[in-house]
Amino acid sequence: MTTPQPSTRPPQAAPGEPLLCAEGLHTHFELRQWGFVRVGSVRAVEGVDLTLGAGEAVAVVGESGCGKSSLARTLLGLHRPTGGTVRFDGTPLNGLSGRALKRYRARVGYVQQDPYGALPPFMDIQRILAEPLIIHGVRGRAERERRIDTALAEVGLTPAADTRRKFPHQLSGGQQQRVVIARALLLRPAMIIADEPVSMLDASVRVEILELLRRVQREHRLALLYITHDLSTVRHYVDRALVMYGGRIVEQAPVTDLLARSGHPYTEALLSALGDPDADNARRQREVPGGEPPSLVHPPSGCRFHPRCPHAMQGKCEVEPPPPDFRPRADHRVACWLHE
Amino acid sequence: MSPWLQGLTRLRQYPSALAGLGIIVLLVAVAIYAVTAIPYSEARDLWRSGEAWQDLPTSAPPVWADRLLGGDAPRTIRVATDDVVMEQERYEGVRLQRATLPVEFPYGGFPQEVNLFVESQFDDRQPFVRLTWRTPDGEAIPLGARRVGESERISISQDRQLESRLGFAPQVGLFTDAAPGTDDPQVRQGTYELVIEAIQFEETATLDANLVVYGQVHGLFGTDHKRRDLAVALLWGTPIALAFGLLAAVGTTVTTLIIAATGVWLGGWVDAAIQRLTEVNMILPLLPILVMVGTLYSTSIWLMLGVVVVLGIFSAGIKMYRAMLLPIREAPYIEAARAYGAGNARIILRYLVPRILPVLIPTFVTLIPTYVFLEASLAVLGLGDPVLPTWGKILNDAQAQSALYHGHYYWVLEPAALLMLTGLGFAMLGFALDRVFNPRLRSV
CATH class of the missing domain: 1.10.3720.10 (MetI-like)
Structure with missing residues (x-):
């Protein structure tokens, strides 16, 4: 078995090809009755195209139930995609198995939403961090401890010797999330997928954790896929943002452009829902579209957003889904008929 | 931690x-x-062996149980010819060996059984053994005479003739001075003796005897039906x-x-x-x-x-x-x-x-x-x-x-x-x- 190289591996993708490239990605979950009769399916991810360059930080924004976590899990290889392809570093992930899949997993770090849940409660930090190293064949206790100490120092948990002996419940939420990030960095990945990494943390430590992620992402030139429901945490921490609605990407643009000149009515709704820390806001009526997030079992026809869209065009929006690449600007893509 | x-x-x-x-x-x-x-x-x-247990009483309760209930049941007494001096007299062609096995009996109850285990070594002619029981006041009760083989168990308490002579089962009759046929015989405590007289016909022949007066109680845990x-x-x-x-x-x-x-x-x-x-x-x-x-x-x-x-x-x-x-x-x-x-x-x-x-x-x-x-x-x-x-x-x-x-x-x-x-x-x-x-x- 090959030991992972101790140095950061530069991405091997051919020039011009992004590190991660998903095309027409579908992830459906079948609903069964009595265990075998198909009665429908949850279309969590439906036709997502996504690229992530080496060293690029991208956010996927959307409300709960829009399929963004399923997208993350599909990209991690935890769900098998129903359709479409994912290529990482030039290698297709479809049908990858055994050692190749394991090698891919060493190159992708995963940061989850609930830091306490993400750490096995019966292991101490030393053990938790040793697990990925053991699994990927890092032999030698001394070598493992050296790498654990490095990772702990990198996420600001010093002195590392103190932390190593503790159990997850003895750490604060922020410290737990730092351990999770340290675990994601241990195998020196090329990409990190962070699924709502701060939504369960106290507001006071959110910025610290986001800045930590941004810092390690820049230092190691990692690709970062940051999944969030909160547009307000996006601005300073990523280069590009994607807005997801009903299993589809509805808009993607560089983050400043997206926040300043959003093209999709849904993005506008998200932006207007951003809170200002002002008590008067509680009474102010905002222009937020009513209605529920779309059902992923029986999604609306045409544009998924049309039942809630203030600009819906009769006879157009509910009939035909908009193609995802209307371009109001060169690097700004919107899936909305308004931009036809 | x-x-x-x-x-x-x-x-x-x-x-x-x-x-x-x-x-x-x-x-x-x-x-x-x-x-x-x-x-x-x-x-x-x-x-599984039977021999290992032959000098333990049958189905005897533990000693402490009897003592706790105020009983005075006898324990097992073993006396062997090895423990005493064997007298020897020579006659023409034969030897007379005599051993007296003392049985100290301080208990309030009668023993369960009395057995004598005899082992002898000889080439051709079996030794002839005569047994006599002596009570503490010197009365002698003959227990019969017989030839013995290489390894033999003489069940004194099973001797029907002796039983009819004594008027009690032998293990009772040998340890009491009550008149024969008494309903409730009492134990006479004291030192009894078993006299073994053996006539040996060969110069190198030997005789070892082991008297077991079985008690009614045994040890810490008692015994089962197979002793x-x-x-x-x-x-x-x-x-x-x-x-x-x-x-x-x-x-x-x-x-x-x-x-x-x-x-x-x-x-x-x-x-x-x-x-x-x-x-x-x-x-x-x-x-x-x-x-x-x-x-x-x-x-x-x-x-x-x-x-x-x-x-x-x-x-x-x-x-x-x-x-x-x-x-x-x-x-x-x-x-x-x-x-x-x-x-x-x-x-x-x-x-x-x-x-x-x-x-x-x-x-x-x-x-x-x-x-x-x-x-x-x-x-x-x-x-x-x-x-x-x-x-x-x-x-x-x-x-x-x-x-x-x-x-x-x-x-x-x-x-x-x-x-x-x-x-x-x-x-x-x-x-x-x-x-x-x-x-x-x-x-x-």
Whole structure:
């Protein structure tokens, strides 16, 4: 078995090809009755195209139930995609198995939403961090401890010797999330997928954790896929943002452009829902579209957003889904008929 | 500090846990003593042999039980010719050997039996032996004369002629001065003597005799109907009971847990197959199957253990563990483990199973005595191991000999007490462990 190289591996993708490239990605979950009769399916991810360059930080924004976590899990290889392809570093992930899949997993770090849940409660930090190293064949206790100490120092948990002996419940939420990030960095990945990494943390430590992620992402030139429901945490921490609605990407643009000149009515709704820390806001009526997030079992026809869209065009929006690449600007893509 | 150590330290707060642990340590010490003092094969042979027990009384209660009830029942007295000086007189062609065996008899009851074991070595002509009984006041009662072989048992108390001469059974008549036929003869205490006179016809011939006046009580634990000292069976029953209980508990819980975890983790048809197998197995009656195996095949305790473990693998425990594991299966840390490449076996053994160990360990501890009881029940049903002495087999013998009807309570109470002690020890420790590791049961 090959030991992972101790140095950061530069991405091997051919020039011009992004590190991660998903095309027409579908992830459906079948609903069964009595265990075998198909009665429908949850279309969590439906036709997502996504690229992530080496060293690029991208956010996927959307409300709960829009399929963004399923997208993350599909990209991690935890769900098998129903359709479409994912290529990482030039290698297709479809049908990858055994050692190749394991090698891919060493190159992708995963940061989850609930830091306490993400750490096995019966292991101490030393053990938790040793697990990925053991699994990927890092032999030698001394070598493992050296790498654990490095990772702990990198996420600001010093002195590392103190932390190593503790159990997850003895750490604060922020410290737990730092351990999770340290675990994601241990195998020196090329990409990190962070699924709502701060939504369960106290507001006071959110910025610290986001800045930590941004810092390690820049230092190691990692690709970062940051999944969030909160547009307000996006601005300073990523280069590009994607807005997801009903299993589809509805808009993607560089983050400043997206926040300043959003093209999709849904993005506008998200932006207007951003809170200002002002008590008067509680009474102010905002222009937020009513209605529920779309059902992923029986999604609306045409544009998924049309039942809630203030600009819906009769006879157009509910009939035909908009193609995802209307371009109001060169690097700004919107899936909305308004931009036809 | 690891949660395990914390739990064990907390155990100290429960006196019942310490008492239970004390009982278990005691039983383990007894078990270790048993296997070191009497090795396995020796114990097996000893228990089956008849000769080893020939100078113990039959079905005699323990001494302390009699003394506690204010009794003065006699203990067994053994006197051998080796202990006394053998007089020798020479005549023409023959020798006369004479030995006087003193029997000090200070007890209030009559002995159970009187036997003389004679061993002699000769080439051709058997020695001729004449026995005389002398009471403390010098009266001599002839016990007859006979030729003796190389190894012979002279059952003095079985001598019908002597019985009719004395007017009492010999073991009574020899130890009383009451008139023949008296209803309630009293023991005359004092020193009796058995005079053995042997005529040897060969120069090198020898004679050794061993007089056994059997008591009515014996030792710490008493004897059974085959004169066997129950101490041996009670002692050796301990390691067998503990080994059976422990192996059966380990065999069933560990396999059950791993199978349940595998089913939960892999899901799909594997889980379905495990569930259906469990359901079928749950309605199979364990005891009748064991009885069948025992009757038709073999009652070896190790075979029984195997059957118990095999039938215990797909037991109701699987349902319980499955219910506990299903929510853990969805825990984020397991998803994380998959994301950093942990394989199925690693996830099952290192991520799923450890989460329910705190619940498992108390269950495991309380499960041990149930298997100890199962082994005893099998033995009581007559399916005990054919060669090994166990607590259950003592009970089985006692039942077969109607021990309670005959008032031999010790025979039933001793193994029962040990069984209860075992159950109590493990139960007390198990319940305390449950309170330590199962926070919902802990009183605030």
